[in-house]
């Protein structure tokens with residue numbers, strides 16, 4: 001039998017959301033292994049430092065995870081906690097996505113001081129989001145609204161809303177809930193209205209594949225249904241060359257043995273939207289996700305994605 005760990009170091013970004021997530025994992029590990037000392041190693045990543053430019057222009061996937069991976073390689077940390085949405089789909093050796101935790105609310109949320117929902121916004125209202133996925137879906141359904149970029153951590157984004165720079169902003173419900181900001185949510189965008197990004201609302205734990213004992217220690221944190229959804233959603237993104245910088249949504253749900261996957265690719269201006277849907281046995285989550293991506297490719301997704309690979313933003 002594998003002995004329990006005695007000390008575990010969690011690498012995390014220092015944003016409030018990242019810290020909440022890392023503390024959540026710390027608390028889970030602490031109750032699993034009461035004799036273990038679990039500590040956080042807070043780090044600032046390049047993605048946190050660059051606030052004035054669109055992320056895609058700065059270049060590279062995984063802008064928020066590289067420093068954490070370096071800490072794993074150096075042995076300064078044993079595990080890194082991420083919002084799964086921000087983890088590149090092409091994670092490669094020597095790194096391993098070891099455990100995926102139960103998903104929180106995957107929906108996007110409508111946040112405003114003056115309006116209750118997108119439907120209530122007068123024509124010409126400015127809606128803040130830097131996600132091409134959100135932008136495409138909003139502009140398709142609400143062509144009379146103006147979508148403008150919005151970057152920064154959650155507190156920064158809410159500050160910009162409160163200073164009147166936007167009539168409303170769209171944020172992931174999960175992030176707001178984690179920070180105790182659920183009261184800022186005026187309404188939810190149902191998944192039919194704003195299909196979530198791959199992995200939205202879930203946490204992923206990254207380790208080095210050379211540490212099989214870490215993988216075993218983390219196994220109790222893995223949530224089977226969420227992990228299956230993540231496998232399917234990330235397969236959609238991977239086939240479509242996915243980074244967080246394309247107007248791509250992928251959302252799966254498990255019911256019993258069945259997994260249902262919905263995906264879409266859209267022109268950011270809302271002029272065109274391709275939809276895919278597949279369902280099948282949950283044991284085939286990954287292949288089913290690839291099938292959903294193929295449906296999108298068959299409809300011409302490549303043409304939309306190709307011209308966007310040099311532009312873009314958040315998930």
Ligand SMILES: NCc1[nH]cc(CCC(=O)O)c1CC(=O)O
Pocket residue numbers: 083084085086170171172173174175176199200201202203314315
């Ligand atoms: N794009 C950044 C990001 N990464 C994870 C979350 C929220 C938590 C989650 O989706 O799991 C957010 C903020 C947002 O999209 O509003």
